[in-house]
Amino acid sequence: MRYAVLVTGPAGAGKSTFSTAFATHLRVSRRTAHIVNLDPAATGDAFEYQPAIDIRELVTLDDVMGEMNMGPNGGLVYCFEYLLQNMDWLEEELGGFDDDYLIIDCPGQIELYTHHPFLPQLVRNLQRMGIRTCAVYLLESQFMEDRYKFFSGVLTAMSAMVNLEVPWINIMSKMDLVSGPSSDTFEPRNGKRGKRDIARYLDPDPMLLVAARDGRDQQRDNSRFHDLNRAIVQLIEDHPLVSFLPLDLTSTDSLETVVSHIDFTMQYGEDEEPKEPHDLDEGDFADME
Numbered sequence: 413m414r415y416a417v418l419v420t421g422p423a424g425a426g427k428s429t430f431s432t433a434f435a436t437h438l439r440v441s442r443r444t445a446h447i448v449n450l451d452p453a454a455t456g457d458a459f460e461y462q463p464a465i466d467i468r469e470l471v472t473l474d475d476v477m478g479e480m481n482m483g484p485n486g487g488l489v490y491c492f493e494y495l496l497q498n499m500d501w502l503e504e505e506l507g508g509f510d511d512d513y514l515i516i517d518c519p520g521q522i523e524l525y526t527h528h529p530f531l532p533q534l535v536r537n538l539q540r541m542g543i544r545t546c547a548v549y550l551l552e553s554q555f556m557e558d559r560y561k562f563f564s565g566v567l568t569a570m571s572a573m574v575n576l577e578v579p580w581i582n583i584m585s586k587m588d589l590v591s592g593p594s595s596d597t598f599e600p601r602n603g604k605r606g607k608r609d610i611a612r613y614l615d616p617d618p619m620l621l622v623a624a625r626d627g628r629d630q631q632r633d634n635s636r637f638h639d640l641n642r643a644i645v646q647l648i649e650d651h652p653l654v655s656f657l658p659l660d661l662t663s664t665d666s667l668e669t670v671v672s673h674i675d676f677t678m679q680y681g682e683d684e685e686p687k688e689p690h691d692l693d694e695g696d697f698a699d700m701e
């Protein structure tokens with residue numbers, strides 16, 4: 413059985429860092445893991461491991477920009493169209509792996525997740541090849557600093573989820589940057605976030621949008637903005653599709669919890685009993701009553 417995890421999410425969310433940590437963790441656990449680089453713009457030393465498959469062997473953003481006289485964004489779109497037309501190259505590369513765990517590090521172009529046909533097509537091909545596939549979507553913890561930014565992140569995650577029809581796990585990355593949880597309070601105190609406050613983001617509480625009363629809201633005090641927020645609140649209440657697993661790469665437990673959720677989602681090891689994901693321990697962020 414072959415497995416593939418698509419590591420997705422906006423630019424700078426920590427996808428490549430997570431992919432490397434994930435691969436290391438699997439190797440330490442004596443499991444074969446390979447990184448697939450799907451980012452034609454990745455710079456040479458971006459990876460601790462040599463990727464087993466690298467889109468840059470087919471096409472690089474630099475070449476496209478140089479030869480086609482394109483800018484970086486148009487160039488990236490061109491790269492994906494090119495890969496889409498050369499899917500047999502990827503299939504051939506993938507064909508060489510048996511019984512393996514492929515970690516597919518995706519680029520951070522948000523268009524790729526919300527409306528470009530490339531990733532859905534890739535997923536269909538992986539499934540046709542009998543590779544069990546799931547996706548993780550990383551959002552970085554800094555998004556929790558601004559409620560509007562956070563909910564725009566939640567909506568983007570939802571739209572990516574709907575676009576890519578695979579089992580899906582949302583991850584709040586870089587939790588090491590969030591100091592806390594220091595207390596059981598809702599509001600940040602002494603610059604530290606309370607446990608309950610963090611929980612309202614991991615399991616997005618749409619009332620955060622309604623209750624927002626910071627300076628920024630006064631500037632935005634107009635009824636159409638409030639109507640829009642109310643509509644978003646309603647959408648998230650009616651379709652609570654998105655919740656986040658916290659990921660703190662400075663903690664092995666945290667990484668293990670995330671890996672066990674991924675294993676569970678893909679039913680890794682089909683001959684074994686399906687495993688329940690590790691419960692989050694005391695000290696993790698999401699163990700709210």
Ligand SMILES: Nc1nc2c(ncn2[C@@H]2O[C@H](COP(=O)(O)OP(=O)(O)OP(=O)(O)O)[C@@H](O)[C@H]2O)c(=O)[nH]1
Nearest residue numbers: 422423424425426427428429519520586588589661
């Ligand atoms: N503090 C902290 N920083 C992180 C973590 N993960 C990644 N970073 C930093 O965030 C930046 C972006 O990390 P990458 O792993 O390159 O993110 P990416 O999602 O692959 O970025 P793109 O491929 O450009 O979209 C780098 O400076 C990393 O060092 C983390 O868990 N904690």
Ligand SMILES: [Mg+2]
Nearest residue numbers: 427428451518
């Ligand atoms: Mg990257």
